[in-house]
Amino acid sequence: MKLADKTVIITGAGSGVGRASALLFAEEGANIVVADVMDDWAAETVRLVLEAGGVAMPFHCDVTSEADVEATVAAAVSTYGRLDVMYNNAGVTGLTTGQTFDDMDADGFSRLVEINFRGVFNGCKFAVRQFKAQGNGGTIVNTGSIAGMVGFGSVVYGATKGAVNQITRGVAVECAAVGIRCNAICPGTMPLTNFIMAGRENAFDDVDNDYVEFASTFQPNGRIITAEDCAKAALFLASDDSINITGILLPVDGGYTAR
Ligand SMILES: NC(=O)c1ccc[n+]([C@@H]2O[C@H](COP(=O)([O-])OP(=O)(O)OC[C@H]3O[C@@H](n4cnc5c(N)ncnc54)[C@H](O)[C@@H]3O)[C@@H](O)[C@H]2O)c1
Numbered sequence: 001m002k003l004a005d006k007t008v009i010i011t012g013a014g015s016g017v018g019r020a021s022a023l024l025f026a027e028e029g030a031n032i033v034v035a036d037v038m039d040d041w042a043a044e045t046v047r048l049v050l051e052a053g054g055v056a057m058p059f060h061c062d063v064t065s066e067a068d069v070e071a072t073v074a075a076a077v078s079t080y081g082r083l084d085v086m087y088n089n090a091g092v093t094g095l096t097t098g099q100t101f102d103d104m105d106a107d108g109f110s111r112l113v114e115i116n117f118r119g120v121f122n123g124c125k126f127a128v129r130q131f132k133a134q135g136n137g138g139t140i141v142n143t144g145s146i147a148g149m150v151g152f153g154s155v156v157y158g159a160t161k162g163a164v165n166q167i168t169r170g171v172a173v174e175c176a177a178v179g180i181r182c183n184a185i186c187p188g189t190m191p192l193t194n195f196i197m198a199g200r201e202n203a204f205d206d207v208d209n210d211y212v213e214f215a216s217t218f219q220p221n222g223r224i225i226t227a228e229d230c231a232k233a234a235l236f237l238a239s240d241d242s243i244n245i246t247g248i249l250l251p252v253d254g255g256y257t258a259r
Contacts, residue, residue, distance in 0.1 A: 014041025026054025137179025
């Protein structure tokens with residue numbers, strides 16, 4: 001197993017990429033801290049992991065809060081003995097369909113910066129502190145986006161993801177000498193997660209098949225990008241399979257950014 005006895009915190013693990021990663025990483029032997037603001041979603045992820053024979057615990061964590069992220073790291077260490085992998089995955093979208101850059105208001109701007117950028121900063125900061133205290137390195141995986149690599153249309157969201165991509169490279173360089181690796185996956189559009197569905201009431205339920213089909217046309221390979229695709233890429237970066245890889249931005253995009 002690729003993550004036997006490793007302790008992994010996954011933020012935003014109540015849904016989408018985070019939930020798919022929790023299930024896959026647990027299958028590979030990891031103890032998972034399912035960190036999310038949505039307590040019932042986190043509880044359901046834990047239930048699914050346990051049902052499949054894995055090990056997981058829920059932890060309420062708003063990634064915008066330093067205190068919450070610090071407490072999440074402390075809970076991982078007190079429950080499972082140490083922290084091996086920090087997966088900073090929580091993120092939110094901004095404008096809805098039809099809106100443009102200049103429709104973004106100040107509150108919407110702040111929300112994106114706080115969750116997508118500060119949230120990843122907080123996760124990197126407290127993971128690095130814990131890894132340094134443990135003394136034998138550690139691994140960080142961040143969820144960036146292709147919207148942080150190329151102009152994509154969701155301008156402020158893309159800028160926050162550009163920041164995630166840059167913090168990934170910066171931490172990788174600064175922490176390489178102490179054995180800490182830091183990489184990012186950069187997904188293309190995933191039409192089946194709650195990110196796109198937005199709105200609590202239809203979460204996990206409604207699939208807009210027309211949109212799913214439309215989203216498949218974004219990629220040169222014509223396939224939709226799924227949470228499970230991202231989980232597999234994240235597993236590679238979280239495990240020793242990528243032991244000599246740090247500071248990379250790995251697109252999971254069916255060739256979108258290659259054009
Ligand atoms: N879906 C896409 O098209 C797409 C494309 C590129 C990148 N991404 C990125 O993938 C990541 C996962 O998104 P997803 O598609 O699985 O969406 P999702 O909405 O299904 O899952 C996101 C999870 O993050 C949690 N979350 C939101 N705010 C939080 C906070 N402040 N603290 C802790 N948890 C919080 C939500 O409760 C949810 O469980 C995000 O970083 C997103 O930006 C998504």
